[in-house]
Amino acid sequence: xxxxxxxxxxxxxxxxxxxxxxxxxxxxxxxxxxxxxxxxxxxxxxxxxxxxxxxxxxxxxxxxxxxxxxxxxxxxxxxxxxxxxxxxxxxxxxxxxxxxxxxxxxxxxxxxxxxxxxxxxxxxxxxxxxxxxxxxxxxxxxxxxxxxxxxxxxxxxxxxxxxxxxxxxxxxxxxxx
Amino acid sequence: xxxxxxxxxxxxxxxxxxxxxxxxxxxxxxxxxxxxxxxxxxxxxxxxxxxxxxxxxxxxxxxxxxxxxxxxxxxxxxxxxxxxxxxxxxxxxxxxxxxxxxxxxxxxxxxxxxxxxxxxxxxxxxxxxxxxxxxxxxxxxxxxxxxxxxxxxxxxxxxxxxxxxxxxxxxxxxxxxxxxxxxxxxxxxxxxxxxxxxxxxxxxxxxxxxxxxxxxxxxxxxxxxxxxxxxxxxxxxxxxxxxxxxxxxxxxxxxxxxxxxxxxxxxx
Numbered sequence: 001x002x003x004x005x006x007x008x009x010x011x012x013x014x015x016x017x018x019x020x021x022x023x024x025x026x027x028x029x030x031x032x033x034x035x036x037x038x039x040x041x042x043x044x045x046x047x048x049x050x051x052x053x054x055x056x057x058x059x060x061x062x063x064x065x066x067x068x069x070x071x072x073x074x075x076x077x078x079x080x081x082x083x084x085x086x087x088x089x090x091x092x093x094x095x096x097x098x099x100x101x102x103x104x105x106x107x108x109x110x111x112x113x114x115x116x117x118x119x120x121x122x123x124x125x126x127x128x129x130x131x132x133x134x135x136x137x138x139x140x141x142x143x144x145x146x147x148x149x150x151x152x153x154x155x156x157x158x159x160x161x162x163x164x165x166x167x168x169x170x171x172x173x174x175x176x177x
Numbered sequence: 178x179x180x181x182x183x184x185x186x187x188x189x190x191x192x193x194x195x196x197x198x199x200x201x202x203x204x205x206x207x208x209x210x211x212x213x214x215x216x217x218x219x220x221x222x223x224x225x226x227x228x229x230x231x232x233x234x235x236x237x238x239x240x241x242x243x244x245x246x247x248x249x250x251x252x253x254x255x256x257x258x259x260x261x262x263x264x265x266x267x268x269x270x271x272x273x274x275x276x277x278x279x280x281x282x283x284x285x286x287x288x289x290x291x292x293x294x295x296x297x298x299x300x301x302x303x304x305x306x307x308x309x310x311x312x313x314x315x316x317x318x319x320x321x322x323x324x325x326x327x328x329x330x331x332x333x334x335x336x337x338x339x340x341x342x343x344x345x346x347x348x349x350x351x352x353x354x355x356x357x358x359x360x361x362x363x364x365x366x367x368x369x370x371x372x373x374x375x376x377x378x379x380x381x382x383x384x385x386x387x388x389x390x391x392x393x394x395x396x397x398x399x400x401x402x403x404x405x406x407x408x409x410x411x412x413x414x415x416x417x418x419x420x421x422x423x424x425x426x427x428x429x430x431x432x433x434x435x436x437x438x439x440x441x442x443x444x445x
C-alpha cells in the first residue's frame with residue numbers, strides 16, 4: 001500500500017527533474033556564447049560593431065598622397081572642410097592600400113551647388129562670424145562678371161581666396177571689403 | 178706591384194656591386210607598386226590615448242556636444258553618415274532640423290530629406306515674416322538610462338560598459354519596440370535587413386582613435402566629440418566652463434550624454 005502512496009510523488013519529482021534538465025540543456029544549447037558577459041546581451045556584438053569597416057578616412061589620409069592639393073588646401077580658408085565631403089569616401093578610392101576606384105570630379109554647376117550649401121545668405125541662419133555668405137546672383141553682378149559664371153571661375157575651390165589675393169597683389173588694387 | 182692592383186680590383190668590384198645593388202633595388206622600388214594611402218593605423222589619431230592602449234571597458238566616458246550657434250546647416254554630417262553606413266534612402270541615423278520663428282514666436286520646423294541636400298533655399302511654404310532661423314543637428318543621445326534598451330525583448334540592443342548604446346543585428350527580430358520607445362526618434366527599421374538601426378557615435382571609429390564621421394567632416398566645429406577622462410579635450414573644457422549646455426527632453430529621465438550648446442527652449 002505504501003509504495004502505491006509514493007508512486008505519484010515520484011512521478012511528479014521525476015517530471016520536474018526532467019523538465020529542469022531539459023531547460024538547462026536547452027539554455028546551454030540556445031544561448032549565444034558571450035551572452036551575459038556584461039549584461040543580458042551578446043558581448044561579442046560589441047567587438048563586431050568595433051570591427052565594422054571604416055569607410056571614411058580623415059583629411060590627413062587624403063593629403064598624404066596628394067601633396068599638391070595639401071599645400072593649397074591647408075593654406076586656405078577651406079582647411080576645415082573635409083576632402084571626402086565633396087569627393088566621396090576614402091573606401092571608394094583605396095582598398096588594401098591600392099587605388100580601387102576613381103572618385104568623381106565635380107564640375108561647374110555641381111561646384112556651385114556645393115558652394116551654396118554653406119555660403120547662401122538667403123538662409124538667415126548663418127552667423128557672419130562663422131561663415132562668409134553671399135546672395136546669388138547679386139554677388140556676380142556686384143563683382144561685374146557674367147551671371148552665368150560658376151564659383152570656381154574666380155575662386156580656387158580648395159583655397160577660395162588664393163586667386164583673388166594674388167590678383168590683388170599683382171594689380172595693387174585694394175578692394176572694398 | 179701585382180698585389181695592390183688585385184686589391185684595388187677587389188675594392189672596385191665590391192664598390193660596383195654595391196652601387197649596382199643599390200640602383201637595382203631603387204629602380205625596383207619604382208616599378209613594384211608600393212601600397213599607397215595610409216591604412217587606418219597610419220592615419221594620425223584624432224582622439225589621443227586610445228591607440229596602442231588596451232581598451233578598458235569599464236573606465237570610459239565620452240561626450241558629444243552640438244554647438245547650435247555654429248551650425249550652418251550644410252548637411253555635410255548627414256552626407257558623410259549616409260556614406261559611412263550605407264543607410265538606405267529615406268532613413269536617417271543623423272539629420273539636421275531647421276527652426277524658424279516669426280514675430281509672434283510661432284515656431285516652424287522642417288527637415289527636407291533630413292538635411293541631406295543641405296538647405297539651399299529659404300522656406301517658401303509659409304507666409305510669415307521670419308524673425309529668427311537656426312539649425313539643430315540630431316543624433317542618438319546615448320542615454321545613461323536608455324528606454325530602447327529597457328524595452329528590447331531579445332537583448333538585441335544594449336548599453337555597453339563603456340557607455341555606448343549599440344545594436345546587435347544578429348539578435349534583433351525587428352519588432353520595432355525600441356523605435357517606439359526612443360524619445361528622440363533616432364532609430365529606424367532598416368528595410369533591407371529588417372532589423373533596427375541607430376547612430377552609434379561611430380563606435381568603430383572611436384575604438385580606433387578616430388572621431389565620429391559627422392564630427393570629422395563638420396566644417397565649422399558645430400559637432401564636438403571627446404573623452405571626458407582627458408582633461409585637455411575640448412568637450413571636457415566646455416562641460417566644466419560656464420557654458421549654456423542643455424540636453425533634450427530632460428524630463429524623460431534618460432540622462433543623455435549628448436549636450437547642446439546654445440540650445441533654445443523651442444527645440445524638442
